[in-house]
Amino acid sequence: MHRPEPVIRPEPVIRIEGLTRRFGGPAVLDALDLSVGRGEFVALLGRSGSGKTTLLRTLAGLDDVTEGRVQVPGDVAVVFQESRLLPWKRVWQNVGLGLGARDAKDRAIAALGEVGLDHRVDAWPLTLSGGEAQRAGIARALVREPQFLMLDEPFASLDALTRLKMQAMVGELWQRHRCAVLLVTHDVDEALLLADRAVVLEHGRIRTEVDIDLPRPRRHADAEFNRLRGVLLDALGVEQASH
Template identity: 65%
Template sequence: MQNQTLFAFKALDPANPSGSPAPKPVVQLRAFTRRFSNNTVLDSIDLEIGEGEFVALLGRSGSGKTTILRTLAGLDTVSEGEVKLPSARAVVFQEPRLLPWKRVWNNVLLGLEPKALGGAKAARTLAQKALSEVGLDHRADAWPSTLSGGEAQRAALARALVREPKLLLLDEPFASLDALTRIKMHALVASLWQAHKPAVLMVTHDVDEAIALADRVLILAEGKLIVERRVDLPRKRQPGQPGFAALRRYFLEQLGVEAEDETQQHAVAKEIILGS
């Protein structure tokens, strides 16, 4: 019954309008295993992310999700298994990680050579454009320490997107923001993703966030991918829409969360939606 409702909306899914199998993969992990001394953090992971696909990775803390993200970011060494990554990658971390001694627009251009962008003026224009996309062009000349949490995270998004990545990695990017700002950020990320169409891997522990944004949700537990599920709800998803609650219940169950917690979470989510 529930599944029927989910599939009914499939044709409207902009990420996969034809309903065809996943597009050509940008990321490929084959039997990828990561050990720290005797501790196996990731155990024989197989993962593909298609071009322009938005994948959310759920897991409790300590499940190894950060290790996957670090591997995809190229920050970790690969010793066991096969990892194929695009060279154009960008990361938005949980903390904005802006360099405090560079003004916001200079942070956006970090690591980009002005010469390669067509000179200092063109570089500045590019930064300005990226910042206006995230609604932050008026703060281009500000020092990062004067930004609010949400603004800083938007600057980090601009810094990631300005290099037109094939793969965008989001490491719990909204975890430290307040609930209202987080909802605004979800809408922003959704629209930026539609505009630029990078493949996205978002690590999160927020089930609603995963359902709201992802084409496909994975759950990682004790180093293994235990769940893989497409989310075929129409976009501009909201916790109140049909199918959302069922998915949330399913994912929470897989994460081992009691029903009591779930209703509580539902109530919180509802309150937030009504409040905004």
């Protein structure tokens, strides 16, 4: 009988062991174990209240670890759903904020070039479109060359066409920089287009974990893409139309 070969994961850069978080009621995260390998792209899915935001806040250092163990590298960057740019600073100044180096402007401009915003370097944030603002937010994260990048539903507020363009851009940037990435998303197709692995949380525990071994760039029409979509939608409790 043929047995599938075990998946060999890269050395973990993020380790979560027995992480439990409570806020006066049932555990939001319940003895959670999860790792993200060096250079690995992991998508985190789950319905509202599953624990995704709490996990992200813990990994970002915004919530204390009171039960369990979390190992995160020192160089971490986060991109939120809102770009959170400072309106009184030009775009390049937002991207280079906190670098404190003589070449901060050059590095900021180079990062903006990577996300296709080299023509908006001196613009004010309030003149940017939603997609441009998110590009600037991603440039601000990548200019620090983090080992670990967290993306908190960064495309949720964008229109469908802009979202597709941003997904493609993030995929290209990840392949170029190869930092570990944790993407929090409600979009199953987004997870399948971008990630090496998809994890579905339910009541603070991992319900389903799926390796996405598909060639890139990925196609919605691929039979395996559709099979994995069905697995993830089932795990999320989404009923699928029968054909």
